[in-house]
Amino acid sequence: MTKQDIVEDIALRTGLTKKEVAEAVELFLKKIGEALAEGKHLEIRGFGTFKVKERKARMARNPRTGEAVPVPERRVPVFKVSKVLKDRVALT
């Protein structure tokens, strides 16, 4: 499933134009990204929670040369699936 499929389904079900729905879908993704970039969490009941986690700096190895490379600390987006959705997927 892609954005296109989601947009078409929603346009069909709401009577909104595909253009209006596509814009809302893009904004949905963009605003979640912006919130995470600001370090904010987003909790969506029955779906899951988008969060930002800190990864500590560490030493890694270049697997080709075996050379040690420092990996700086960084922030990564994570999504924790809600129990409701987990159970729904597990039961089907």
Add this chain to the structure above:
Amino acid sequence: MTKAELVELIAQGSGLSKKDTGVVVDLILENISRALCEGDKVELRGFGSFKVKERRSRKARNPRTGASVDVPSKLVPYFKASNELKALVDGPSSRGTSAPAAQ
């Protein structure tokens, strides 16, 4: 941030009413959830993808009684962030020199 705040932000940007925006947001979530239930994956360019993984059946122990219990195999949904989203969240300040910069 809550779903209500997210709806508010989208309504401001799109010019749709809050009511219509709320319906669209619920339908986005419903579409993703339904796809995952059907074992389908959802790829959202520039954001990430939602997929389903199979966890193998295993034997576990009831920590209280020590009895061995069979845990059946099951499907679990997960999200993989796109390189774009990862770069956005990490910010320009801490991006490593060895990592390829995402657009």
